[in-house]
Amino acid sequence: MxxxxxxxxxxxxxxxxxxxxxxxxxxxxxxxxxxxxxxxNLTVKAEENVVVLGKxxxxxxxxxxxxxxxxxxxxxxxxxxxxxxxxxSADELDKVRTKIGFLFQANxxxxxxxxxxxxxxxxxxxWIGLKQKEIDKMVLEALDxxxxxxxxxxxxxxxxxxxxxxxxxxxxxxxxxxxxLYDEPTTGLDPVTAREIDNLILKLQKKYHTSSIVISHDxxxxxxxxxxVVLLLDGVCYTEGTYDExxxxxxxxxxxxxxx
Amino acid sequence: MALIEDIRDFLDETGSITKFTGNxxxxxxxxxxxxxxxxxxxxxxxxxxxxxxGLTNFIMGLVLTxxxxxxxxxYGVESQLPVMVGIAIVREIGPVIAALIFAxxxxxxxxxxxxxxxxxxxxxxxxxxxxxxxxxxxxTRVLATTLMLPILTILGDAISLIxxxxxxxxxxxxxxxxxxxxxxxxxxxxxLLPAIIKTFFFGFAVGMVGCYKGFNSIKGTRGVGISANxxxxxxxxxxxxxxxxxxxxxxxxxxx
Numbered sequence: 259m260x261x262x263x264x265x266x267x268x269x270x271x272x273x274x275x276x277x278x279x280x281x282x283x284x285x286x287x288x289x290x291x292x293x294x295x296x297x298x299n300l301t302v303k304a305e306e307n308v309v310v311l312g313k314x315x316x317x318x319x320x321x322x323x324x325x326x327x328x329x330x331x332x333x334x335x336x337x338x339x340x341x342x343x344x345x346x347s348a349d350e351l352d353k354v355r356t357k358i359g360f361l362f363q364a365n366x367x368x369x370x371x372x373x374x375x376x377x378x379x380x381x382x383x384x385w386i387g388l389k390q391k392e393i394d395k396m397v398l399e400a401l402d403x404x405x406x407x408x409x410x411x412x413x414x415x416x417x418x419x420x421x422x423x424x425x426x427x428x429x430x431x432x433x434x435x436x437x438x439l440y441d442e443p444t445t446g447l448d449p450v451t452a453r454e455i456d457n458l459i460l461k462l463q464k465k466y467h468t469s470s471i472v473i474s475h476d477x478x479x480x481x482x483x484x485x486x487v488v489l490l491l492d493g494v495c496y497t498e499g500t501y502d503e504x505x506x507x508x509x510x511x512x513x514x515x516x517x518x
Numbered sequence: 519m520a521l522i523e524d525i526r527d528f529l530d531e532t533g534s535i536t537k538f539t540g541n542x543x544x545x546x547x548x549x550x551x552x553x554x555x556x557x558x559x560x561x562x563x564x565x566x567x568x569x570x571x572g573l574t575n576f577i578m579g580l581v582l583t584x585x586x587x588x589x590x591x592x593y594g595v596e597s598q599l600p601v602m603v604g605i606a607i608v609r610e611i612g613p614v615i616a617a618l619i620f621a622x623x624x625x626x627x628x629x630x631x632x633x634x635x636x637x638x639x640x641x642x643x644x645x646x647x648x649x650x651x652x653x654x655x656x657x658t659r660v661l662a663t664t665l666m667l668p669i670l671t672i673l674g675d676a677i678s679l680i681x682x683x684x685x686x687x688x689x690x691x692x693x694x695x696x697x698x699x700x701x702x703x704x705x706x707x708x709x710l711l712p713a714i715i716k717t718f719f720f721g722f723a724v725g726m727v728g729c730y731k732g733f734n735s736i737k738g739t740r741g742v743g744i745s746a747n748x749x750x751x752x753x754x755x756x757x758x759x760x761x762x763x764x765x766x767x768x769x770x771x772x773x774x
Contacts, residue, residue: 328642352648366643380647433647
């Protein structure tokens with residue numbers, strides 16, 4: 259980790275649009291006898307939003323946790339900017355993680371810290387030389403991005419579900435990641451707030467030119483966010499295409515997701 | 519079958535705790551050190567435990583003196599009360615009572631705190647943001663408990679002796695100077711040193727068990743309660759085992 263720290267934030271290196279940033283090849287992951295992913299393949303290109311669709315327990319969250327290195331796959335390659343995640347040392351993994359943001363389903367904000375401290379935490383870990391003035395500026399910019407500048411000194415427990423999601427998004431974006439992994443970003447939110455979060459994700463993606471993998475069951479979210487939809491069924495990438503292509507499919511297994 | 523399963527679970531858990539503890543030495547003590555978090559933990563674990571440990575040790579000193587008096591009176595050695603109480607407090611009662619109170623307060627709070635962080639994915643969030651959660655959460659807390667318990671024990675012993683002085687003065691009149699002169703004349707380094715050294719191990723066990731239980735918390739919020747509870751139970755049992763070993767060691771090295 260100590261090697262991954264920098265003295266100042268580096269400018270976002272723009273990878274040419276269309277170049278692959280994540281390549282997953284022949285990925286296998288099981289928990290005991292339960293095989294969750296078997297020979298899963300996926301490529302995500304720069305500035306592309308890929309939505310992974312699948313039933314509950316299909317292994318969608320497992321997939322993105324393997325990408326960020328929280329889970330170790332049994333077999334297969336996960337290349338992120340050319341680095342094979344399962345083979346990286348802890349220090350190397352931390353370096354790659356500075357380029358990846360992860361929005362947790364339950365937000366995972368540190369509940370004993372204020373919003374400011376939550377946002378400062380990753381900054382202080384990675385950019386040790388930053389002065390307080392610069393940190394304050396970055397925190398306020400991140401909060402401004404999500405429209406919640408006024409919550410800076412509040413505790414997570416004082417905020418609503420939608421606000422928590424926005425703050426979690428601000429924390430995810432504060433290190434200016436090039437890839438963002440969203441784990442069901444609109445689950446548990448009312449439809450209006452869910453649409454606001456969708457729009458925010460799109461707005462911030464355009465602003466920071468990020469690539470993303472979004473795990474979602476929310477078809478409105480899928481429709482508004484996805485450049486490409488990947489259907490994860492029985493541990494494999496069953497099909498992929500644009501939202502409209504999949505929505506018009508005659509395949510029953512695909513249809514069941516679009517009928518509702 | 520159930521017995522075999524229980525034995526297997528016990529061995530699994532033992533292996534798992536050993537691995538977790540080993541990680542403290544191989545990973546937790548490497549730079550970069552989380553000094554700010556360590557100091558924050560020393561404050562909340564050490565300073566904030568002092569009133570409770572002080573109060574319990576004070577009462578223990580007072581009660582012990584009152585309980586010992588009739589027996590000593592029976593044999594006509596009432597004048598040896600400060601000596602008896604002093605040795606009992608410094609060698610055994612002070613460290614063990616402080617450690618048990620410490621386990622009840624700290625192991626449960628660490629277990630519950632880390633357990634709830636685990637079930638709400640806050641530990642994963644820490645890892646994702648490039649922070650080694652073992653170093654940030656575990657190493658700092660274990661170091662804080664290891665360093666703070668000996669200090670709390672020394673302070674607790676002193677408060678306990680004040681309780682004992684008050685206990686002595688309930689039925690007779692003894693000056694403070696005479697009481698402490700009698701206590702310290704009877705004490706040697708071989709009484710004090712092993713008693714303090716074992717508290718480092720008590721503190722280490724309390725921190726490690728609390729962190730282990732919290733870090734391995736499962737089954738949601740119910741699991742947090744189980745973690746907190748089992749952290750107290752296990753660390754209390756370990757404290758008695760360490761105490762038993764410490765007595766054996768002091769006997770072997772002739773420090774008794």
